[in-house]
Amino acid sequence: MDYRVKDLSLASQGAAKISWAEQNMPVLMLLRRKYSEAKPFKGVRVGAVLHVTKETAVLMKAFIDAGAEVALAGSNPLSTQDDVAAALVEYGVHVYAWRGQSGEEYYWCLEKIVEWRPQIVLDDGADLHALIHEKHVQLASSIVGGTEETTTGVIRLRALEREGLLKYPVIAVNNAYTKHMFDNRYGTGQSTFDGILRATNMLIAGKVVVVAGYGWVGKGIAARARGLGARRVIVVEVNPIRALEAVYDGFEVMPMSEAAEVGDIFITATGNKAVVRREHFEKMKNGAVLANAGHFNVEVWIPDLEALSRSKRQILPYVTEYELSDGRRIYLLAEGRLVNLVAAEGHPSEVMDMSFANQFLASLYMLENKGSLPLKVMNPPVELDEMVARLKLESMGIRIDSMTREQEEYVKSWRHGT
Structure with missing residues (x-):
């Protein structure tokens, strides 16, 4: 198995940290259990450039359990948690990440993801998307679609779209309400x-x-x-x-x-x-x-x-x-x-639960709609966003009201006046 991490002996330490995140990411864990049986990603190569943290590990494990083959690189030279990277290698993820990379090493890791020839591309900052469009555009025809995790990356991808250069559909996960309103804030x-x-x-x-x-x-x-x-x-x-x-x-x-x-x-x-x-x-x-x-x-x-x-x-x-x-x-x-x-560990697991549930569902949506999505940067479907919110509320033991049939008809009609 191909990988490059700092120290594989740190795997048990990383596994313990990941278990903490799993306890605090109930929505993603629910999706992981649900799709581990059907395995909708079976045979699909997922290439990801994300911060290698314990929360990212839960997302990578969800893809593995759903049948995917996964390769992961860090989206920042200094953000990788080396013990988590080691634990993911033992779980079957091809990891190319270690803390303290040089700029040259950072892009070497991204090139390893490109060599993986991913069919679904997950990115945080759009460095991988940009690399594919600048140097490996021939790969784009085999890519079902991509996602983007952060505002900076969405800005870069919209510039690609404006210039008519975007070669595969991208879902701006950052624009999901259950991402930016909670993760970012x-x-x-x-x-x-x-x-x-x-x-x-x-x-x-x-x-x-x-x-x-x-x-x-x-x-x-x-x-x-x-x-x-x-x-x-x-x-x-x-x-x-x-x-x-x-x-x-x-x-x-x-x-x-x-x-x-x-x-x-x-x-x-x-x-x-x-x-x-x-x-x-x-x-x-x-x-x-x-x-x-x-x-x-x-x-x-x-x-x-x-x-x-x-x-x-x-x-x-x-x-x-x-x-x-x-x-x-x-x-x-x-x-x-x-x-x-x-200097710290990134976002708390509780908010990354929603962000990465959106990543998983957006990837599944692209796979289910392969070949029918436009070459655009799209917002996540509202129904997926609302699903994540409902699941999060349920995991917190919070119930909300539903509209009556009369209320549903009222908000759909233009005939009701003063």
Whole structure:
């Protein structure tokens, strides 16, 4: 069996961690049990580029149990949990992932997924989708379809579609309500501070926290900052509607040029590059802390920080100190990469339960509709989204009402007036 992980002897440790996730992912486990008998993915090659965490392992095991052959690579050089990777190899997954990859090694692993010739492609950030379209476009004809887990990846794929270059249908799993409203807001909101606290053991209470971006991720981070007692929570936005929403949610809103002068902790969550850059570093207080919750390590513009610094040293496992020419010190967490996955363990299992249930159901939907889906980036079918929500509620012991027949007829008719 072909694979490459850091240390296969870590498998038992990884298996124990995966069992914890399984206990806290009831929806995905229900789907796993349901389809382990029918095996709808029998003989289907699934190629995935996802963060290799205990939650991802539950999804990979669900595909294996449903009959699929699975190959997995990490979607970030620093997010792989090596014990989980080892445990998945023992479960039969072809894993190409280890923590601390170089850029060259990262893309070597992606090439191994391409060599696997997957028929269904699961991605987080669209690096695998982009690689196939740039260098291996001949493979596209054998791909039934793909999924995309994160906002950044959906943006890239929509650009491919606009340019008329998309070669297979893709379901934007990120756009499922039971993904972005929960994973992005509650998952990233909590796990971002989990990463910051593990890296620094800082006290958030009393601090001024600056959040760049007020999408679902930014909303979650801002809410958690307030809940942890931040003295001020400042939102930086370029979208006037989101900025207005932040104001109405009770947060301060200002440009980064102003926020840079007062912030203690800066957290980026925009999906764009150079959000915090030279002119902002030049205004920051001594001791300012920088963290990123966006997919790529481009939001805090490290080249500018390097250029302004006279020295650099790692003072804690995930904290790099930059001493500027005037003696001020600025601290970058997790090398500017996803702080929640580098310095912590990523999202809690409970929210990834819904996200990965959507991944599984979207893949099944594409397989069942093979050849009939348009070459577009599509949102998940509403009925699948609602199914995930209902199953999640049931797993929590929560019941909801149903409409009466009269109510159903009322909302379908245009004839009822004043």
